[in-house]
Amino acid sequence: MIYVIDHKDSFTHNVVHQLSLFDKVKCTNYDEIDSKYLNSASTIVLSPGPGSPKDYPKTSSIYKNYKGKKKIVGICLGFQQILFCEGAKIVQQKQIYHGFQSEIKVVSQKSIFKNNNTYKVGRYHSLKLKEPFYSKNFDITMRCAISGSAMAIENNTDKIYGFQFHPESFLTINGNLLIKKILSA
Amino acid sequence: MSKFKILDRINSSGKSYIIYKKTKGFDLYTNFSEKIILSNNNINKFLKSISSNKKNIKKTDLYIGFFGYELLNNLIGIKFPKQKSNNFPKGIFYKPETVINLNENLYFKTSLKEKKNNKFKININKKNYTKIFNMFKRKIKQGETYQIKICTKYKNKSKIDPLDFFCKLSKSNLAPEAFLIKDKNYSVISCSPETLINKKGRSIITKPIAGTLKKYKNLNKKKALQYFKKNIKETKEHNMIVDMERSDLSRVCIPGSVKIEKQKSIEEYKDLFHYVSLIKGKLHKKIKNIDIIKAMMPGGSVIGCPKISTLNLLNNQENENRNIYTGSFGYIKFNGDMRFNIIIRSIINFKNTSEISVASGVVIDSNSNHEFNENYIKAKALIDLFK
Numbered sequence: 001m002i003y004v005i006d007h008k009d010s011f012t013h014n015v016v017h018q019l020s021l022f023d024k025v026k027c028t029n030y031d032e033i034d035s036k037y038l039n040s041a042s043t044i045v046l047s048p049g050p051g052s053p054k055d056y057p058k059t060s061s062i063y064k065n066y067k068g069k070k071k072i073v074g075i076c077l078g079f080q081q082i083l084f085c086e087g088a089k090i091v092q093q094k095q096i097y098h099g100f101q102s103e104i105k106v107v108s109q110k111s112i113f114k115n116n117n118t119y120k121v122g123r124y125h126s127l128k129l130k131e132p133f134y135s136k137n138f139d140i141t142m143r144c145a146i147s148g149s150a151m152a153i154e155n156n157t158d159k160i161y162g163f164q165f166h167p168e169s170f171l172t173i174n175g176n177l178l179i180k181k182i183l184s185a
Numbered sequence: 186m187s188k189f190k191i192l193d194r195i196n197s198s199g200k201s202y203i204i205y206k207k208t209k210g211f212d213l214y215t216n217f218s219e220k221i222i223l224s225n226n227n228i229n230k231f232l233k234s235i236s237s238n239k240k241n242i243k244k245t246d247l248y249i250g251f252f253g254y255e256l257l258n259n260l261i262g263i264k265f266p267k268q269k270s271n272n273f274p275k276g277i278f279y280k281p282e283t284v285i286n287l288n289e290n291l292y293f294k295t296s297l298k299e300k301k302n303n304k305f306k307i308n309i310n311k312k313n314y315t316k317i318f319n320m321f322k323r324k325i326k327q328g329e330t331y332q333i334k335i336c337t338k339y340k341n342k343s344k345i346d347p348l349d350f351f352c353k354l355s356k357s358n359l360a361p362e363a364f365l366i367k368d369k370n371y372s373v374i375s376c377s378p379e380t381l382i383n384k385k386g387r388s389i390i391t392k393p394i395a396g397t398l399k400k401y402k403n404l405n406k407k408k409a410l411q412y413f414k415k416n417i418k419e420t421k422e423h424n425m426i427v428d429m430e431r432s433d434l435s436r437v438c439i440p441g442s443v444k445i446e447k448q449k450s451i452e453e454y455k456d457l458f459h460y461v462s463l464i465k466g467k468l469h470k471k472i473k474n475i476d477i478i479k480a481m482m483p484g485g486s487v488i489g490c491p492k493i494s495t496l497n498l499l500n501n502q503e504n505e506n507r508n509i510y511t512g513s514f515g516y517i518k519f520n521g522d523m524r525f526n527i528i529i530r531s532i533i534n535f536k537n538t539s540e541i542s543v544a545s546g547v548v549i550d551s552n553s554n555h556e557f558n559e560n561y562i563k564a565k566a567l568i569d570l571f572k
Contacts, residue, residue, distance in 0.1 A: 050331075051329050169424075
């Protein structure tokens with residue numbers, strides 16, 4: 001079972017439907033986090049949402065509790081949440097992407113995705129990862145083809161994955177394949 | 186008796202009635218046997234009480250009316266700070282006993298001595314608008330909202346004949362979700378173009394509009410589409426609304442059933458073009474109408490995105506109740522089918538005061554002057570009726 005923590009976003013249920021193609025999914029919002037679901041889930045998904053990671057302390061402690069014990073996947077805000085918990089700074093970007101389709105590229109040999117592959121993806125984010133960023137076992141595996149901003153992280157030791165873009169958006173081509181690969185990793 | 190005379194007769198009888206646009210022509214509902222004033226306390230009970238067991242139903246087996254904006258917010262757990270209010274009901278539904286089919290060409294000549302007044306007072310001047318605009322833009326940069334619609338309200342004292350207004354409006358701007366409510370102590374005239382919910386059996390569609398282009402000479406449908414496709418700001422705004430509406434539908438639909446049926450098409454009206462998408466889904470078996478209402482309302486395209494944080498930003502900013510504006514009007518049939526619009530492009534007349542509310546969106550690359558004027562353009566078509 002996959003448990004999605006909804007940070008009260010207006011895209012979360014697209015994520016839920018996409019995940020439902022591959023497994024049973026439970027979803028509750030941030031104010032109603034369910035410890036039974038947390039314990040029985042094989043994967044925990046941190047949803048997109050407004051604001052920045054520091055606004056969601058409960059999600060941070062869930063991440064710290066379950067890191068290495070369960071697969072954790074973060075999307076948009078969820079991606080930033082993982083990075084934030086790993087000590088990264090999340091900052092405002094000069095150019096803001098909301099409802100924007102852009103091209104991203106796999107930039108790492110260590111990625112479960114083929115190096116140099118490109119994808120067209122939908123983006124909705126005001127904030128981004130401040131680099132340089134280093135944390136043990138984490139790799140930045142995808143970047144924006146134009147600006148170079150970090151678009152995906154992978155930690156294949158602890159099974160932690162994050163996308164800055166939205167694989168569930170209708171703007172993302174082959175989003176289902178991206179999610180499938182991560183769920184089966 | 187001709188259809189025109191029927192309209193005359195009903196109007197002069199003093200009975201309350203509702204006119205609602207359908208695919209061809211209009212339906213007029215009257216002889217109301219029940220009038221239910223909705224509040225936070227009775228809305229659940231009201232929705233539950235509408236039986237959904239009957240298969241064969243009469244044309245009058247329905248409740249028709251509206252949910253106001255505040256009621257819809259409260260329904261999804263959003264509370265309001267204290268606001269100025271004229272104590273207009275939060276929602277009203279009627280049970281009609283008569284329905285009359287009217288054709289497209291409504292004709293009516295008022296005999297009422299209307300006290301029209303085309304001087305309107307705006308509740309936010311340009312200076313204050315710019316202030317709010319800049320504050321919201323900061324919120325976008327911080328990621329608290331991605332798109333937010335600032336509402337401005339035009340008000341005046343006037344005594345109007347709502348049927349006269351509605352007929353004129355239908356001539357100049359025949360909108361697919363147009364409606365008129367004429368009750369004893371208030372009236373609503375609207376040329377809403379936007380269908381929020383159309384539910385038949387377990388099929389449901391929503392048809393968000395994001396993007397409006399005023400017509401000018403030589404502009405046709407094809408060129409309008411080109412304009413929207415090339416305009417990155419309009420495209421991004423529209424994309425956001427499509428993903429949001431997909432997600433709202435996904436709350437109540439079977440996984441895999443939510444599909445974009447028509448992506449970014451153009452609808453043509455007398456004075457403008459709209460950029461429209463159509464999204465459909467198949468409802469879960471256990472879903473009740475109240476679940477659908479909570480998932481879909483208030484309609485996202487007139488609020489912004491993401492819905493909850495954007496509603497909170499808006500409500501903390503606005504010091505005056507929106508009443509019906511960005512609420513929903515429509516009907517619920519006894520077999521569970523529903524049709525609801527988003528209440529925009531509307532005039533509400535209550536206690537001899539007319540109110541016109543309009544809104545336009547702030548995204549990261551909006552310009553405050555442009556949006557302020559855009560609000561005025563949207564209101565103007567309605568203000569012109571007061572001449």
